[in-house]
Amino acid sequence: MLVDPLADQAATLRSQTLAWVRSDYARVFWAKVIEQGGTFVMPAAWQALPHAEQAEALLKMETRRVSDASTFALEPGVLQAVREIGQDTSIPLPFTPDLLPSPTGMLCLSEEEPLASAGGGLLTAVTWGPPLDGFGSGIHLAFWCPPPPELRRPEIPWFPLIQDFDLHLPFAPHWDSRLVDQKVPSGLLYTAVPVRTAVAAFYALTSTAASLGERRPRASVTQQLKQQGAKKRGVMVAAGEPSRLRQSITSRTAELAAELVPEPDRMLVPAPELGELTPIPVHSVFAAERDVELTPAQRRIAHLYREAADHWHRLELQAAQRYPGIWARLEELHARERDRWPSWCWMPSLQVTAVLATSYGTDLDQALWDGPRLAALGAWRSGGRHSFLAPRTRDTTPTDPVPTALVGSLPTPGIGLILDTTSGNHHLIAYMDTAADPSLAQAELVVISDWGRPNAMLESTIKITLYLTTGSVLEAVRATHAHYDDAARANTGEEPPTPSDASVLDHAGFMSQLLWALVDIATGGWEDAGASTGRKLAAPWPPGPGVLPEMTLWTFDYDEHDRPADAPEDM
Structure with missing residues (x-):
């Protein structure tokens, strides 16, 4: 040839x-x-x-x-x-x-x-x-x-x-x-x-x-x-x-x-x-190359900022890659249909699940997994990507009352939380979802967490929920478990495994701490951590949607401000 x-x-x-x-x-x-x-x-x-x-x-x-x-x-x-x-x-x-x-x-x-x-x-x-x-x-x-x-x-x-x-x-x-x-x-x-x-x-x-x-x-x-x-x-x-x-x-x-x-x-x-997104996360005033200009305490804040911003940016990016155009689609749906659900809910997770199933042909199991996670991320990014260095822990117990007044009191539709612990940093996003069973409560608190693994992606992100019922946190946890057990029986015809008393108490203990942190955030008095560097003007409180893709990190000076020792039931 x-x-x-x-x-x-x-x-x-x-x-x-x-x-x-x-x-x-x-x-x-x-x-x-x-x-x-x-x-x-x-x-x-x-x-x-x-x-x-x-x-x-x-x-x-x-x-x-x-x-x-x-x-x-x-x-x-x-x-x-x-x-x-x-x-x-x-x-x-x-x-x-x-x-x-x-x-x-x-x-x-x-x-x-x-x-x-x-x-x-x-x-x-x-x-x-x-x-x-x-x-x-x-x-x-x-x-x-x-x-x-x-x-x-x-x-x-x-x-x-x-x-x-x-x-x-x-x-x-x-x-x-x-x-x-x-x-x-x-x-x-x-x-x-x-x-x-x-x-x-x-x-x-x-x-x-x-x-x-x-x-x-x-x-x-x-x-x-x-x-x-x-x-x-x-x-x-x-x-x-x-x-x-x-x-x-x-x-x-x-x-x-x-x-x-x-x-x-x-x-x-x-x-x-x-x-829809910057290809790499925006670190703004906390860019690593400028750490040398910061005090040791500020460098610690900068590290926490970058780790959290990188983690949540990867989740946003993964969602945009898996579902092209998803963020613009959800924002348009929110603007068009928001009167159909309560003002304190950015978008019900079941609505997001329906979008994934109908517009992207996603199988139901995958859509049910991704739906709440994208709803939480969507609420957080739509509200301006506001995150909080979680307040110091208080002595809470599973028998503390559920602060039902949180519904409608959070400053943004999605709250980013950074838990700075000795065992590593945990990154959570909390948002209010509409309750699938309104006879139990009007709202369900949904939390997605990397559980101390900042490289976790959507498929390994943990979802934790709580119906905000009246009564104690422990009672709310049991009511939440009962609801999901009933749903599992109806969907599979099988009896779900019974959680141990220890796991129920652990769930209630975690939720007690988280609820107190959210009450503390809703109370106000937080400061823009970026402004402490002298490189930007302080963002106003309460926080609102931003025009830039960067995250805003808020901190609270407990040495200068008093807080009540216990989380209030009513605010």
């Missing part, structure tokens, strides 16, 4: 890329990019890793993708049609699984004939593969360009590409707004045409108007790929007449667009993991 120039060019680029992503140079380069504030799409859990380990994990992922990829190239006529469609934003480009020419792939071009340009760079390769852990349905898509002259090194002749940007691209019925004639945030405008052009290339590679055939590179390149463990070492090259191919693609896009009319609540801001 004759050597095909396009196939040889594509296979050579793939081989060089494999050598590059496996090299020590790449690990140093990727880690440096992350340290300097560069961002890559990654599972939320990876945010807890040191920069070097993040780089290692990212490179392993890219190595696997390039190694497993089918390689594709485009003849000039096909590339012309693809570029024209990518640049014509009036053409909607629905993205569905059947458009992919292979589950994992690498589209290779050249500096002379790039796919598109982005930020002044020429995009000469696109890689794609299955979504990363924790993301919803779609693909992970990465765009690559040659390194600028100042980064090229003669000692690294196989340094062919650097990753310009990557994203999670969801399948329909969810739409990335770059694929429709929609406004794109100015900071992401440069990605719109490349993303559209890549999807147009998928249309071309699976179009009946294009001929797709395997062609061979030089034997030496094929042998090199074999030694590198690359699979599918041939190159699939697409050929076709530009005008016919353009007509075929636009007809197909029109048919799909008619079937998949973008619903407003399924239209996603570009890259949900970037559109």
